[in-house]
Amino acid sequence: MVMVCGVKTANANPVFRALADPTRRAIFEELTRQGEQTVHALTRYARVSQPAVSKHLTVLKRARLVRHRREGRETHYRARPEALAPMVDWLNLYGAFWRDRFDQLENLLNRMDP
Amino acid sequence: MSQQSRTNPAECPRSLVVERVFPHPPEKLWRALTEGPLLAQWMMKNDFEPVVGRRFQFRADPAPNWSGIVDCEVLVVDPLQRLSYNWGVGDPAGGLQWVVLWTLTPVEGGTHLRMEQSGFGPNQQAAYQGANYGWQKFFGGLERVLAGSAS
Numbered sequence: 001m002v003m004v005c006g007v008k009t010a011n012a013n014p015v016f017r018a019l020a021d022p023t024r025r026a027i028f029e030e031l032t033r034q035g036e037q038t039v040h041a042l043t044r045y046a047r048v049s050q051p052a053v054s055k056h057l058t059v060l061k062r063a064r065l066v067r068h069r070r071e072g073r074e075t076h077y078r079a080r081p082e083a084l085a086p087m088v089d090w091l092n093l094y095g096a097f098w099r100d101r102f103d104q105l106e107n108l109l110n111r112m113d114p
Numbered sequence: 115m116s117q118q119s120r121t122n123p124a125e126c127p128r129s130l131v132v133e134r135v136f137p138h139p140p141e142k143l144w145r146a147l148t149e150g151p152l153l154a155q156w157m158m159k160n161d162f163e164p165v166v167g168r169r170f171q172f173r174a175d176p177a178p179n180w181s182g183i184v185d186c187e188v189l190v191v192d193p194l195q196r197l198s199y200n201w202g203v204g205d206p207a208g209g210l211q212w213v214v215l216w217t218l219t220p221v222e223g224g225t226h227l228r229m230e231q232s233g234f235g236p237n238q239q240a241a242y243q244g245a246n247y248g249w250q251k252f253f254g255g256l257e258r259v260l261a262g263s264a265s
Binding site: 108 | 130132134136138142143145146152155156157211227229231
């Protein structure tokens with residue numbers, strides 16, 4: 001429980017928070033599906049304003065879920081799926097937490113009156 | 115009687131699922147899930163009551179980076195069948211928000227208990243059904259992303 005809720009959550013936190021927003025999740029998914037995309041292409045895809053898309057991309061960039069490069073007047077973004085690793089670790093830890101709770105529940109049920 | 119638990123975190127992370135068949139009737143499992151003093155014996159100290167909208171806390175010993183408190187609100191109480199609450203860790207503004215859903219199904223000689231934990235970040239508890247779907251869909255995609263990133 002300690003590791004699950006404390007230290008490891010701190011590592012996974014920026015990733016979870018960045019992906020908590022449905023539009024950001026959609027943008028990240030689109031980048032993993034289509035490869036590198038310009039901000040213009042992502043704006044067409046997300047159907048929100050370009051400033052809104054840029055704001056979402058900044059959050060994704062801070063969580064290291066995307067990286068960018070400039071080419072002429074366009075900025076190109078690509079996904080960094082390896083940044084999802086802390087999230088997967090975190091899910092593994094929570095799995096261990098719940099299995100332990102299930103064991104304790106089983107003990108309790110055996111002690112309870114029918 | 116199956117006593118095994120199954121999770122799908124790494125290989126299939128749609129959401130976190132743990133399930134097990136217990137050789138006890140649903141009524142008994144429901145009591146263990148919904149009576150605070152019983153719940154405390156296998157989960158954590160709590161002030162839970164099975165009333166939709168009820169805010170409660172699970173409390174464990176504090177640890178570095180964690181107050182030991184899980185802030186919850188009851189979302190679904192469907193006696194003997196379904197129980198759901200959200201599960202908040204950290205401060206309300208910057209913490210993480212999850213939904214825990216318990217499902218009980220009578221089976222021959224006992225009860226199948228399923229726990230599903232899905233998450234969709236802070237301050238979105240109102241959008242339970244829709245957001246939960248969106249997150250699950252994302253986890254489906256994540257599976258493919260992770261498979262692809264290995265190459």
